[in-house]
Amino acid sequence: MMAHIRIRPNGRIQFDLHIYGQRFREGTKMLATPKNLAIAKSMLKTINAEIDLGTFKYREHFPDSKKVPLFEQLQRDKHPDHQYPFFDHFAEQWFSRQKGKWKTSYQNAVQNNLDKYLLPHFGNTLVNEISLAQVEHYRQRLMETTKADGARRLSNRRINNILWPLVAIVSLAAEEHKFDYPLRRYRALKEEKAESSPLTLEEVKRYLGAVDPQWKDYFLIRFWTGLRSCELHALQWQHIDFDHHLIHIRQNWVNGEVCDVKTPKSRRSLKLCDTLFDAFKRIQATQLLINDTNFVFTGEDGLPLDTHFVSKSLWYPTLKKAGLKRRRPYETRHTAAVLHIAAHENPLYVSQMLGHSDTKLLFEIYAPYVANASRTDGTAFSELMKSEGVTGK
Structure with a gap:
């Protein structure tokens, strides 16, 4: 096994490697100038030394090469008796052992990151x-991946989500196979805070005035309650308590299936004010004429609404x-929070309405609106909207 360098007809330097009975050729963009030849020879010396020692890693020298998988498979086949697993x-x-702890939607997300x-x-x-x-170099590559317009394709938050299974897997392997954990000094990227852009009261009126009448009550309920899409789409009629004027949030609709709500605090009951009561009654009356379903909001197939359909076909066009x-459609949630605070609702009531564990998040995001909050039952918000003529009728 040996590596050489050669000059291609276009004058650029190429590495020529013969390893495991296979020839690998890797071109470079370097012209064969004296300086570049010196650099290439130094790299060649390192490669041959690593080949002799059995430590050569194709990926480290040619990270973007399409030949990496072939080399690593040949290397793997050549040395099947390694002490540690691949x-x-x-x-x-690891995935097989852990997936029982997760909801199906989260299992799918982790599997996607792995695959x-x-x-x-x-x-x-x-x-x-x-x-x-190796991990930090790979993370840097992910950070440098861009869209067609030059913007970053992956946020710090997304990259952290991609890499955390790697950290967990290596940590468990180090513990079970008794080797030094190599990622002790690894630190996740600092995540950017998402910028909220709630609608003003006037903008809510404009939106509800422009939306297709078929979907007006749907969005009115989003603006009034601050429900997450997955919570709203999972609502069934059994969760709408008309007798006691309550909406019971008990489940989510995620990736085509019903599952438990996100956290214990997300399991909550919301006050069904007169405006919401009337909206749900109108929806119920209309729905009974179309199909017989347990879900409050459905698509043409009778299944709960798809979040992507709402975004692309309803929210953005309106x-x-x-x-x-x-x-983002998620701004209906921020809008509900801001308008409740503007109506002087008690921050504790607003936090409970949104399913937050405490008021900390509310104060961090909506601090300018929190002053003078006093009431606790949601009537102030309802009266504010009525006084502005925003009732959905």
């Missing part, structure tokens, strides 16, 4: 040979029609 094998075991990111890059690496430098700036 990352892909141990990751599969799309971690296994292609680390799969053929012995789990004890994954280094801090914003454009109303002449409002583009923002």
